[in-house]
Amino acid sequence: MNRIERENREGKEFDHGAPPPFKLADVRAAIPEHCWVKDPWKSMGYVVRDLVVVxxxxxxxxxxxxxxxxxxYWFAQGTMFGALxxxxxxxxxxxxxxxxNHAHVxxxxxxxxxxxxxxxxxxNWARMFRYTAPFPLFVAPYYLAVGEPGKKGSHFIPKSELFVPSDKWxxxxxxxxxxxMVALLAALGFAFGHVHLLNLYGLPYMVSIHYNCCY
Structure with a gap:
């Protein structure tokens, strides 16, 4: 019986701040060995399959x-965009x-x-933008452009505090x-119509943002 099971049986409240009753090595050991084998051909096969579906x-x-x-289509293609x-x-x-450092404060x-x-x-506007639908769907490009509260930095500027000089190029x-990519999308919009672009790419993109950020 592990610590969590013992505390539950004894009626104790679970301490979310306590270290887990296992080590990272235990998690790794529980993963089957074949999952650690790298197979580029199999991986590329999945890529081709996903592109065919798209x-x-x-x-x-x-x-x-x-x-x-x-x-x-928006929903299905959005999940496929997530796969890519x-x-x-x-x-x-x-x-x-x-x-x-996932979820490290x-x-x-x-x-x-x-x-x-x-x-x-x-x-107030920042809270609304971050937590009120549909604004969180735009969080990803906003984060890339300016960062997030308490962690500023643009992913598009070499001198951003996110990077060191060697990252410039x-x-x-x-x-x-x-x-x-933005120019290509703009050209496609002018060539085939912005409604078509919204249907084929824009709305599935929104679904993929929600899918990847909230799953």
Whole structure:
């Protein structure tokens, strides 16, 4: 019987601040060995499969072009965008810090628990933007652009406090790629119509933000 089971049986209140009754090595040991085997061909197979699904969903939605179908497309494509997102979202610098310090009050980069003092110090607009629907759907690009309360820094500026001088060209290249993507989306909007762009990309993107940030 572990400590949690013993305390539950004795009627004691669970102490959320206490260390867990296991070590990180115990968690690692519980994972089957085959899960640690890297298989790039299998991984790329999943990427190809996901891309096929993405383009198949686009084809189905465009061919049917029904307002009954579009909501199903937004949801399905949003989850697929999430599948593609996780491939490259571990940015080498800032987001790696997040995964190494997940939910750490001081050291986490993007999902740092907010202290009561910091929360009470937020202006009303910041609280609304962060906690009132539908504004949290825009949190991800806002975070990338300016950071979050108590952890400022833009992911697009090499001199941001998130980076060191040696990161300069990595940040510049990343910013260029993002600008190219925005330009491509703008061009597609002018070529095929902004409503089509909203249906095919914009709304699924919103779903993917919610899916990845809240799952």
């Amino acid at each position: 383009f198949a969903l686009i084809g189905i939605a465009v061919s049917l072009d029904s307002w009954f179908v579009w909501p199903f 997102f996780v491939i490259g979202h571990d940015w080498r610098i800032s987001h790696r810090i997040h995964h190494a 001081e050291n986490d980069e993007s999902w740092r628990p907010m202290t009561e003092t910091l929360y009470k110090g937020l202006p 990595d940040v510049i290249s990343s910013t260029i790629y993002c600008c190219v």
